[in-house]
Amino acid sequence: MQPQDLVRDHTVYACVMGSRAFGLATDASDTDRRGVFVAPTPLFWRFEKPPTHVEGPGEERFSWELERFCELGLRGNPNILECLHSPLVEHVDDTGRELLSLRGAFLSRRAYDTFTGYALGQRRKLDADVRVTGAPRWKHAMHLLRLLASARDLTRTGELRIGAGNRREALLAVKRGEVPWAEVERRMVRLAAEAEEALRGSPLPPEPDHARVADFLHRVRRASALRAEPDRRSVRDVPGAGRVVGHPAGLHPGPGLGVPE
Structure with a gap:
């Protein structure tokens, strides 16, 4: 799967940022787009991990993988926090809506x-x-x-x-x-x-709510893994599935090996 395919097929939240979101746009202003995608959990089971961010497709578009987005948000990264508060939302699904509902969890001193x-x-x-x-x-x-x-x-x-x-x-x-x-x-x-x-008198908490964000990320990853399970079961149900070429009698060399991705 190509990086830009992850943005195209797995974006959960996309918005416009920059001058247009800030109410400072003029006729010459660019349209800066930012987004969050969720890489399917099985991609993390490989040696080569999915990207933490992707530029494109198209000009002035940048997206973060959900885990990286949450990690930066918990650090108080201004770009991430402002992205969560853009008034110009172009796409949001159920996962994206839950992410937006957690905006307050990222805010702290x-x-x-x-x-x-x-x-x-x-x-x-x-x-x-x-x-x-x-x-x-x-x-x-x-x-x-x-x-x-x-x-x-x-x-x-x-x-x-x-x-x-x-x-x-x-x-x-x-x-x-x-x-x-x-x-x-x-x-x-x-x-x-x-x-x-x-x-000195700020109502902001000293630290962000790590536990709420971590629970959200865990549930998103688990749901993605469960969606992949039917495909993996269908492979195991095929006679001979899991047999490794070059090993006598199809002896399996180790857990998880020999099963097609």
């Missing part, structure tokens, strides 16, 4: 560290641009302000909202380079300070 840590890395890149060219990449500056505002509001309320809302026009003015860099810097510093202040 870890998100403050990951969001602000990512923001700090982006700020360093912007500062480097200013030193080299005299100006930042304004689009990146806009998205950094949006991210800091999301981090502050998440820390304050315990809920993640990724849309720009009534900040849209102010943010787009930054993207167009209409706001002086010194003012953008002041806004960044203020938002970071407000997020730090909110952390």
Whole structure:
């Protein structure tokens, strides 16, 4: 099975991200698509494991395998948490709906560290641009302000909202380079300070709910394995199935060997 076949045939959740999900799109904006697929459990029984992520099919599309998606989400990865909160859902099945119902299980005070840590890395890149060219990449500056505002509001309320809302026009003015860099810097510093202040009384739990997410993943893997069982039984029911060529009288060299995949 090719990696892109996993996305095509086993996606449980797909959404639009980027400027369109944030409410900051213009006519020139790309459409960034993100998704989650569930690799069939029997693929994990081989030496060569299924991919943890796949690019494509198509441009601007990226998907994670469910386990990797959950692992990153429990770490508070901003991309994953925002993906779970996209207002633009393009596909969701029963497994995807259960994943979305677990959005709160991924949220914790870890998100403050990951969001602000990512923001700090982006700020360093912007500062480097200013030193080299005299100006930042304004689009990146806009998205950094949006991210800091999301981090502050998440820390304050315990809920993640990724849309720009009534900040849209102010943010787009930054993207167009209409706001002086010194003012953008002041806004960044203020938002970071407000997020730090909110952390002291944040309703977020200290850690995400690992147990709920682990139980969900286990049930998804088990259901996938059970769906594969009829095919495996049908092979064993064939006379001579499991006989290994080159072994006297079809002696089996070990558990599970000799049975066609």
